[in-house]
Amino acid sequence: MTTWREWTNRLQYLWRRARIDDDVEQEIHFHLEARIDELEASGLPRDAARRQAHHEFGSVNRARDDACAAWQFRWLEDAVADLRYALRTFRRGPGFVITAVLSLALGIGATSAIFTALDAVLWRPLPIGNADSLVLLSPAPAGLITRLRESGIFSDIIATSADGLSFSYDDRAERIVGEAVSPTYFTVLGVRPLIGQGFSPAVQQGEWAPEAVLSYGFWARRFGADPAVIGRTIRLNTVAFTIVGVSPPGFTGLTRGSDFELRVPLLPEGRQLPQMRLIATDGWVISAARLAPGVNRAQAEAAASAQLREFLRTTPVRRFRESGLRALRVRPGAHGRDEMLQPFHTTLYVLLILAATVLLIACTNVASLLLARATARERELAVRM
C-alpha cells in the first residue's frame, strides 16, 4: 500500500537528507552505548561488552545504509544527479549544446510543419457529425436529387453548387464564391452554427427565404468577427439576404482546399430568381448523402444509377439527355472531395519525405558531434569511471 503520505514523507528526505542520515547514525550509536552499559553493569569487562553488543547488533554499516535507503527514491536521485551532470557539461561547452539543439529543432520543426499540413489536407476526416457514414455522389442533375430523396436509397441527401457572386454590404462590393446548398445541409452534416440559428425551420421544410450562413473565415475577415452580424442584411447579386448564422471555425464545406465565403439555400425545384442562377435547382449539383440502414455502397450505387437512367430518359432538358452520363458513383465521404488537391498529393508526400530526411540528417549530425566529443574526452571519462 503505497500511500500519498509515503510519497510526501520521502520527498522530505530530498531536503532533509543530512538530518535524517544524522538521526540514524546517532540512534545506532545510542543503541550500542546503551547495550554496552547494560552488559558492563552485569559484570562484563568493557571490551567484552563492546564485542558482545556489536555481535548482537550485526553490521552497523548495513543497518545504517538500509535505514537511510528506506527514505530514498533511487531513480529520482539518479535522475537528479544525471541532470546536474548534464548542466555542468552544458556550462563547459555551450556551443555544442546550442548546435545540437538547433539542428534537432530544425529537423523536428520542419517535419511537424509538413506533417500538420498533410494531416489537415489529406488525413483528417471532415469536422462533421458521423463523418464515416457520409458518401459523396458524382455530379448529377439537380432534378435527380429530389427523386433520390424519395427513393429511400439514402436516409438523407443534400445537394450543393458553388459559383461566383457579387457581394455587397456597407456600400462596399466584392467578388466572392458562394455555395448554394440544400436547406437541410447543416442539419444533415451535423454542423451547428458558431453563432446564430442557421437556416430557419421554415426554410428547412422547403419554404425558401433569402437567408445566408457565413463561413468563419469570411465573417472574421469581412465583418471583424462581430457577433452582432446576425439579422443584418447583405446583398448578393443585388438580392437582399439576411445573415442567420456563422459556421464553426474548422468547417470549410465538403470540398477540401476551398472555403466558400457563404452558403445560401437552394430554391425549391421549378422556382427561379433571375438575378441568381446559382440557387436555381435546374443545373448540375454535387451531392452528399448518408446511406439508409441496411444499404451498402455498391447497392446504393446500382440503385442510384438506375434512377439516373430513368431520369435521363424522361427529362425534358436536352443538355441532361445528351450528357452521355450512364452511372452515378457513390464513394466514401469522410475526407470530403479532394479533386482540387489531387495534383498536389505527390508534391506533399515528397515534401514530407524531404523533411523527414532533414530530421534524419540532423540526428546523424548530433550523433557524430557526440561521438567526436566522446573521443575528445576519452581520458576524462576513463578517470571518472
Next chain:
Amino acid sequence: MSPADDFQLLPGTLYLLVLRTLSNGPMHGYAIARRIRDASANGLDIQDGSLYPALNRMLVKGWLAAEWGISENNRRARFYRLTRDGRKQLASAIREFETLVRNVQLVMRTV
C-alpha cells in the same frame, strides 16, 4: 534486513512486533529491541541492527512518529510512538495474523 535474517519470520512480523510493542506508549529504539528480545524469550533470532531499517520504513509509511528526547540514563535517544495510521495498521495486522494462524491450525488438524 536481508532474507537470511528473517527466514524464521513471516513477512511483516517485525513490523507487527514493533507496532505491538509501541502500543503501550512511546519508546526509544534500544528499548524496543530489548522488549522484543524479552517478549520472545530469545526465541526469535533478530539481529538488533535490522530493527533500524524497519523503523525507518515505518516512519516513511507514516505508521510511526519519532522525536529526540532523554533516555532513562540521561542520554539523547530517539523516541518512537504510534500514529493514528500505525494504530489502524496494528489492528488490521493483528486480524490478518490471527486469520493466518487459524488457517494454519485448520490445515494441521485436518490433514
